[in-house]
Amino acid sequence: MQNVLLIGGGGYIGSVLAEVLLKAGHTVRLYDRFFFGKNIFKDLEQTGNLTLVQGDNRGAQPDLFKGIDAVMDLAGISNDPACDLDAKITEDVNFRGSSHTAKLAKAAGVPRYIYSSSCSIYGHGSSSSLDESSEMAPVSLYARMKIATEAALRELQDENFSVTMMRNATVYGLSRRMRFDLVINIMTLHAYKNRKIYIVGGGKQWRPLIHVRDVSRAFQAVMEAPREKVAGEAFNVGSNDQNFQVFQVAQMVRDVVPNTDVIVVPDDPDKRTYNVEFSKISRTLDYKTVTSPYEGIVEIKQALERGLVDDVIQTRTVEFYRYLLEAQKVLNEVCLDGKIF
Numbered sequence: 001m002q003n004v005l006l007i008g009g010g011g012y013i014g015s016v017l018a019e020v021l022l023k024a025g026h027t028v029r030l031y032d033r034f035f036f037g038k039n040i041f042k043d044l045e046q047t048g049n050l051t052l053v054q055g056d057n058r059g060a061q062p063d064l065f066k067g068i069d070a071v072m073d074l075a076g077i078s079n080d081p082a083c084d085l086d087a088k089i090t091e092d093v094n095f096r097g098s099s100h101t102a103k104l105a106k107a108a109g110v111p112r113y114i115y116s117s118s119c120s121i122y123g124h125g126s127s128s129s130l131d132e133s134s135e136m137a138p139v140s141l142y143a144r145m146k147i148a149t150e151a152a153l154r155e156l157q158d159e160n161f162s163v164t165m166m167r168n169a170t171v172y173g174l175s176r177r178m179r180f181d182l183v184i185n186i187m188t189l190h191a192y193k194n195r196k197i198y199i200v201g202g203g204k205q206w207r208p209l210i211h212v213r214d215v216s217r218a219f220q221a222v223m224e225a226p227r228e229k230v231a232g233e234a235f236n237v238g239s240n241d242q243n244f245q246v247f248q249v250a251q252m253v254r255d256v257v258p259n260t261d262v263i264v265v266p267d268d269p270d271k272r273t274y275n276v277e278f279s280k281i282s283r284t285l286d287y288k289t290v291t292s293p294y295e296g297i298v299e300i301k302q303a304l305e306r307g308l309v310d311d312v313i314q315t316r317t318v319e320f321y322r323y324l325l326e327a328q329k330v331l332n333e334v335c336l337d338g339k340i341f
């Protein structure tokens, strides 16, 4: 049993990961701004093994790391368009915030640090099977911040502080903090609600995919693995049989939600295209994904049918952050001494 600190654990991956770790008998301290709410954790808090701490990664204090065996860092602004809203905030949160928490973890003697990076660092992939040693070709601020943070964390790696980079494929599936801005999730939503699927960026771009529970199991596997297998390593997190072109994803969604039109939106080809090789994680950790995109699509469709999820603004990351930034401007104009009335 380990004491795990999930920074940014209130999000799409973190909330599923917390549940996976709790089920495995670990204790979880979850540190987050809670932009997407705290209520989603009510039942898990009742286990007595989950503690919620509200805070910002840039302002984290040494106390947070006391008694912690492993830190998993998932905090930050989590996609390309949301990062483009304000480059300075993005650099502050995604790069400086993550570097700050890693330094504190090391100073506190936490032995293991696991960072949530992304396959998007391969950007405009130059080959068809990108492995962990392939050239990085970022095409967004989001991806550049992942690369910069990986480099900063590598500097901290030593015999007492093990750092591992998780280069996740694009995630799909249900979560307590649902995201309808990820390719499978959004296509399933549009197919279900409007019987239409929109393809942007041409459709030929490659995207590796992974279910949100599988990504969580990969974080758990790295945490539980012998140090020598993971210290200083980067892992592409996904599986070789889940590299798809976007038009193939649309086809899979149409198989589950029939009588749906696929509409190719006139658009420039997406510069982000990466077909990724995932053998290292399966070879090193004997790790295998267990859920298929088909199962993920069915799971989301059923949740929509049962009214368990809805496409509220919080599920569209860029729209929600834009709304918060606009709301702050309005409040700044009308507030007097910090109060509206």
Ligand SMILES: NC(=O)c1ccc[n+]([C@@H]2O[C@H](COP(=O)([O-])OP(=O)(O)OC[C@H]3O[C@@H](n4cnc5c(N)ncnc54)[C@H](O)[C@@H]3O)[C@@H](O)[C@H]2O)c1
Pocket (backbone or CB within 6 Å): 007, 008, 009, 010, 011, 012, 013, 014, 031, 032, 033, 034, 035, 036, 055, 056, 057, 058, 073, 074, 075, 076, 077, 078, 079, 093, 097, 116, 117, 118, 119, 167, 168, 169, 170, 171, 172, 177, 179, 182, 317
């Ligand atoms: N979802 C994917 O497909 C995917 C793929 C590859 C990598 N990732 C990475 O995994 C991580 C988690 O992604 P996600 O899909 O769960 O995104 P998410 O947006 O749902 O979660 C991010 C969490 O970080 C929190 N946060 C934001 N700024 C913070 C700050 N300054 N201090 C503390 N907490 C803060 C948010 O409240 C949110 O709970 C991110 O780093 C993302 O870039 C995600």
